[in-house]
Amino acid sequence: MNSIEPNSLLSVPTGALRIPELPRATINADSEPLLSLVIPTYKEAGNIQKIVSVLSNLLDESIPGNYELIVVDDDSPDGTWKIAQSLIIEYPQLRVMRRQNERGLSSAVIRGWQAATGSILGVIDADLQHPPHVLLQLLQAVEEGADLAVASRHVDGGGVSSWSFIRRFLSRGAQLLGLIILPGVLGRVSDPMSGYFMIRRRCIVGQTLNPVGYKILLEAIGRGNVGKIAEVGYVFSERKEGESKVTWKQYVEYIHHLIRLRLSTGKVGQFSQRIGFPIGRFLRFGLVGLSGVFVDMTVLYLLSDPTTLGLPLTRSKIIAGEVAIVNNFLWNDMWTFADVSSHQQQWRQRLKRFLKFNIICLAGLVLNVLVLNLVFNFVIPNRYIANLIAIAVATVWNFWVNLKLSWRVTQVK
Numbered sequence: 001m002n003s004i005e006p007n008s009l010l011s012v013p014t015g016a017l018r019i020p021e022l023p024r025a026t027i028n029a030d031s032e033p034l035l036s037l038v039i040p041t042y043k044e045a046g047n048i049q050k051i052v053s054v055l056s057n058l059l060d061e062s063i064p065g066n067y068e069l070i071v072v073d074d075d076s077p078d079g080t081w082k083i084a085q086s087l088i089i090e091y092p093q094l095r096v097m098r099r100q101n102e103r104g105l106s107s108a109v110i111r112g113w114q115a116a117t118g119s120i121l122g123v124i125d126a127d128l129q130h131p132p133h134v135l136l137q138l139l140q141a142v143e144e145g146a147d148l149a150v151a152s153r154h155v156d157g158g159g160v161s162s163w164s165f166i167r168r169f170l171s172r173g174a175q176l177l178g179l180i181i182l183p184g185v186l187g188r189v190s191d192p193m194s195g196y197f198m199i200r201r202r203c204i205v206g207q208t209l210n211p212v213g214y215k216i217l218l219e220a221i222g223r224g225n226v227g228k229i230a231e232v233g234y235v236f237s238e239r240k241e242g243e244s245k246v247t248w249k250q251y252v253e254y255i256h257h258l259i260r261l262r263l264s265t266g267k268v269g270q271f272s273q274r275i276g277f278p279i280g281r282f283l284r285f286g287l288v289g290l291s292g293v294f295v296d297m298t299v300l301y302l303l304s305d306p307t308t309l310g311l312p313l314t315r316s317k318i319i320a321g322e323v324a325i326v327n328n329f330l331w332n333d334m335w336t337f338a339d340v341s342s343h344q345q346q347w348r349q350r351l352k353r354f355l356k357f358n359i360i361c362l363a364g365l366v367l368n369v370l371v372l373n374l375v376f377n378f379v380i381p382n383r384y385i386a387n388l389i390a391i392a393v394a395t396v397w398n399f400w401v402n403l404k405l406s407w408r409v410t411q412v413k
């Protein structure tokens with residue numbers, strides 16, 4: 001079973017979520033497909049056959065042999081990837097990727113695009129809520145010169161069939177909030193929440209996209225180099241099989257996402273890119289460190305103060321220090337490095353990050369003491385200034401080494 005079977009799975013790209021140039025060999029080759037359409041799936045066993053068949057029929061008629069469908073399934077317990085794989089015989093333009101170590105809609109789309117060989121990259125939901133025929137209009141818009149073509153519920157011909165008042169309200173509210181936080185991106189499309197669009201590869205080539213949240217379109221517009229945008233109206237129909245994975249969590253992630261995009265594409269973000277130092281991340285890391293100081297102090301007080309437990313000082317300090325390290329780890333994992341940790345969520349991976357963080361911070365403490373002594377004895381004989389310098393050095397150490405080791409983006413197999 002070692003030979004490559006005709007219906008074998010696509011291997012999952014690892015490392016940074018960056019869109020590559022087209023591989024040299026495929027440029028100008030006859031085999032280069034025009035369109036690579038990613039279909040992200042999670043528990044879509046009831047829909048996958050239908051969507052693959054409808055899309056294939058549609059594209060076989062308009063651009064025969066000139067497209068690929070890429071199903072990216074996150075190891076669905078209902079075996080969606082397996083069903084998809086069994087369809088390859090019948091639909092030779094179909095590719096299937098089964099992800100086992102990462103999860104999430106946005107990163108699924110990016111991984112699919114990374115494996116794609118087309119010059120136009122697209123995405124469509126698997127649940128048939130995105131009407132397939134709109135695809136041809138999107139494609140036409142791109143062929144007529146648009147860099148990006150978005151299926152929109154909020155232009156002529158668009159709508160949301162029978163959404164509840166609450167969901168409409170939340171959807172519009174989210175859009176309004178987006179306009180306030182990130183007008184330069186949200187203002188360019190009428191339906192920034194759309195998960196149905198096509199973009200020219202060259203607009204996002206070389207960009208590392210951030211997988212926080214559901215809204216990959218925002219990333220593409222915010223970080224890409226997108227000129228003309230076209231919109232095509234569509235009615236978001238109801239699901240017949242399976243269920244939506246959208247929960248309140250996605251709303252929180254969305255706001256988080258807007259703020260991140262704002263920060264990383266704003267002035268500070270540009271400067272930070274130019275000098276090659278992640279300023280935003282460093283500031284977050286510093287804030288977390290500050291919170292650790294308070295935690296450390298509080299625990300030290302609770303354990304060792306004569307009016308509380310009155311435990312011995314050294315023992316109390318060791319516990320306080322460790323509690324602070326745990327505190328800092330949790331915040332850094334959830335916030336400072338959320339983009340990295342959100343797609344490495346297994347307990348084993350988390351534990352590994354924690355152990356590394358712990359060791360690095362302890363080494364940082366040793367460095368702290370060392371620098372304090374050196375500076376105090378040989379450079380500036382003022383213990384507080386010397387201590388400030390020592391803290392600064394240890395913080396940079398903690399940040400840099402943790403960035404490279406604990407929350408490193410590349411995964412070594």
Ligand code: GDD
Nearest residue numbers: 040041042072074104105108125126127193195244245246
């Ligand atoms: N691989 C993978 N991993 N796919 C996922 C995941 C995941 O973690 N979560 C969801 N999907 C797939 C689903 O299987 C489906 O094909 C598609 O992504 C959309 O998920 P739904 O759960 O059906 O989302 P929705 O219908 O509530 O939201 C849709 O409409 C929104 C507009 O209101 C999506 O198109 C959103 O992108 C869009 O913003």
Ligand code: MN
Nearest residue numbers: 125127129244
């Ligand atoms: Mn859906």
